[in-house]
């Protein structure tokens with residue numbers, strides 16, 4: 245058993261590291277000091293962010309050069325199979341990366357910084373950035389993260405997909421939580437952009453099958469799910485959900501790990517797990533019966549009953565419901581006042597309230613994730629997902 249536990253932890257640790265190295269996000273902030281080798285990690289990350297602020301498109305040739313240097317600086321020599329002849333874009337990217345041969349990572353980092361610096365001096369982009377935009381943290385593609393009034397706001401930002409959580413979004417959320425746990429905010433808030441809070445797991449996550457086949461896909465999914473939920477279990481500051489609209493699946497279950505849940509009266513709460521051939525996650529098999537009693541938890545988690553905001557409030561899942569017309573104003577006024585409370589007192593109170601359950605929650609998360617790993621391979625689940633995807637003409 246000890247060996248299994250250790251390899252599981254190693255696997256999760258490996259996975260998180262892989263995630264960190266594959267994304268150019270500010271949460272990486274490793275602050276490696278400047279060495280004789282050239283640009284520091286901080287200079288590199290800053291250059292990565294500056295690229296996104298360039299006003300003038302540098303053109304495809306330069307973009308390929310930037311891509312290749314970025315990959316070389318973060319992953320080393322090209323290590324992926326050559327894309328097919330007709331996969332033109334990926335082939336061009338691969339060629340550019342492969343052309344760098346064994347260029348050392350440090351040199352690639354320096355070359356990247358130099359290239360960006362040259363591009364910046366021929367562009368007046370940075371002086372044109374509006375003060376508003378400074379508040380927004382760069383580097384995230386699926387989230388908009390802002391820090392203001394001691395509040396870090398993490399907004400799910402795929403409104404066209406109802407904020408469905410794709411693999412990238414799971415990874416970016418983990419990085420955002422890690423950064424928020426260390427920044428100078430007192431509370432951290434999740435919300436959604438557009439009309440939905442979130443439609444839950446992106447069902448197209450199931451379509452991208454790796455060389456190891458569906459078993460490997462399910463295994464990786466279970467590791468990602470476990471790491472993702474662990475980040476919520478361990479998050480040290482008060483965590484608030486501002487549920488601006490309907491919430492589905494995993495975006496509902498993890499609410500049991502939040503400290504405050506404010507909902508618009510437009511919000512609904514829906515966990516259609518059985519319909520999808522799946523089972524509860526996000527520790528909801530434990531938190532929901534505890535919060536709302538067994539009978540109501542069963543109605544939601546087994547029978548997929550959709551709750552209105554009022555019902556969710558009556559059952560203790562939601563802290564307070566606000567009319568949609570005044571939702572944003574009322575909630576943010578409240579949160580701004582809360583954010584001025586002493587940071588350490590809030591953090592320690594959260595610890596006292598939550599710590600004695602942490603170990604249990606980690607164990608439940610591990611169990612739920614491993615059960616889902618099996619479920620994802622079942623005919624019931626495969627058929628339900630295929631059904632959704634074919635209805636939406638994704639196949």
Ligand SMILES: CCCCCC/C=C/C(=O)SCCNC(=O)CCNC(=O)[C@H](O)C(C)(C)COP(=O)(O)OP(=O)(O)OC[C@H]1O[C@@H](n2cnc3c(N)ncnc32)[C@H](O)[C@@H]1OP(=O)(O)O
Pocket residue numbers: 404405406408409414443444445446447448449465466468469492493494495516517520522525632636
């Ligand atoms: C690492 C893996 C961890 C997994 C953890 C396990 C998690 C489990 C869950 O979260 S289960 C819940 C999964 N979610 C769903 O079943 C919801 C599916 N979506 C819908 O039922 C509907 O889209 C809707 C009710 C949310 C909204 O309906 P409607 O208002 O009619 O809008 P559209 O359906 O047209 O949606 C617009 C656009 O978004 C795409 N989309 C919406 N939700 C998802 C989704 N969950 N996954 C993928 N794509 C989604 C939809 O296909 C449309 O895309 P299009 O414009 O057609 O390109």
